[in-house]
Amino acid sequence: MNRWKSLLAMVVLAWAVPVLAVPTGITVRVKSKDAKFIGTTMGGALITIRNAGTGELLAKGVTSGTTGNTDRLMRHPVTRGAVLSDTAAARFSTTIDITEPTLVEIKAVGPLARTHAAAAASVTQWLLPGKDLNSGDGVLLELPGLVLDILTPAVHTTLAAEELPTTVELRANLVMMCGCPVTKGGLWDAGRFEVRAIVKRNGAPLGEFPLAYAGEPDKFSGTLPLKDSGIYDITVYAFDPATGNTGVDRTTVVVEP
Template sequence: MTRPLQLIVAIAACLIPIPCLAIPATEMPPLDLRLNDPTPTTILVRVVAHGSMVLGKEVGGARVTITDVATKQILTTGIQQGEAGDQNQIMRTPRLMEEPHYSSRPAAAFTATFDLRYPTLVEVTADGPLAYPASSQRASTTAWLVPGQDMTNDGIVLHLYGYIVQIEHPKPHEPLIAKDDVMLRASVRTLSGALVRPHGDWDSRKTHIYGELMIGDRVLERLQLFYSGENAAFEAPFFVPLPNDAPDGITLRVIAADPANGNVGIGQAKYPVLSERLRHNSSRTEPR
């Protein structure tokens, strides 16, 4: 046999299939049915005031809603409950990026467990603080939930921007007498309920806090508010305009804005204005 013929025979022998080593193309490896079973998966959501503490029971907590992005179905909704957290741990303790920020001590959170068969993209939405609807804010994010991969420790953290600004005096809708010298007093707190004041963790010296006296949508006067330690509030005097100038009353608006961290809060209320003659007439009336 010539050498070229020997080479052809050798190559042909290599191409002959060996039955004991061949794997039929129609056969599939056996399925592990447990891989397709629903797997409990826990997600923890924590709603916090930006630059401050966790929204806890002091401010009514926050509502958390988790929605399936693909189907738009609400998977769960509920209220974040618990404490605002440890102020020293949250605000003053240095930590590495991977270290927990809010969960090293007990703090409010919302927890849910789902039986998942496959990765699910969800939208997580938070609204709060629930006890102060006039100051309520909303934040949302999307995240993948993977079967068996729990999200715990700090969990998914949603930051709400803003302040709780409340006019303490005069009381909203209280009638004001024209030409009276009235003290405007307002309190400012973070959305977690912590007081904003000078030299504190939430330093009012870094925040623009001022009032506005308005007639309709026109600002008549801007009032610079100063901190009163006695009342833990910010104050400024103002004169009540004449009823002819404010036939529909006045509006007092207080604004707190921190340009460094983006927190802004507004509180406002309306007041009817009465003629000063009503006061004189009432003082002349003698009791029977």
């Protein structure tokens, strides 16, 4: 009888002992599609790691570091198992305490320096206690898109009807999501991008107007003829037909009657 009481006590004690959480490391890197890592120069990318079942936030942070090695990322053929990052390449590293295999959602949003151009990507995978995800590139996410900023006309540029007819310069700055430059004949060749302005006047389509490479890195320009008063809504886009990367920005011009 005493033997059975002892066994029962041991079982009860085993159930009463808390399961200890195990620190588990994870590194996340975020790469711009057809370009390099999104790091400090572009404000980084926001990383969130959540329990996929409960939605509980397990970790949060921002990638920091350099855009990485250009030759390794853009010039050398990528073979199976090849590591794209170097020690300086942008990343977010953290440690999560878990007690059992946990399905997690890892999400990236960026670049944070240009929120109007920000894209998001996520992956769901199992995280095992004590089995770090730090080797190689860690967890690698890719963000599509381009960062396009309209430089002129500034939003709500106002003209008087007496100035008509006139033209307004359309000028835009275009870079990759990692901040990598767009130049004539460069690694990201300006000639491969289609850059155009879609214009509406008082809500009615007015037409599309091309912007061409302006002769200096990242800059594209064109002209918009103005003949009538009204509110001109200008959406400028850049598109790379080879990759599908797209960037968009918007501004307005008001011609008062």
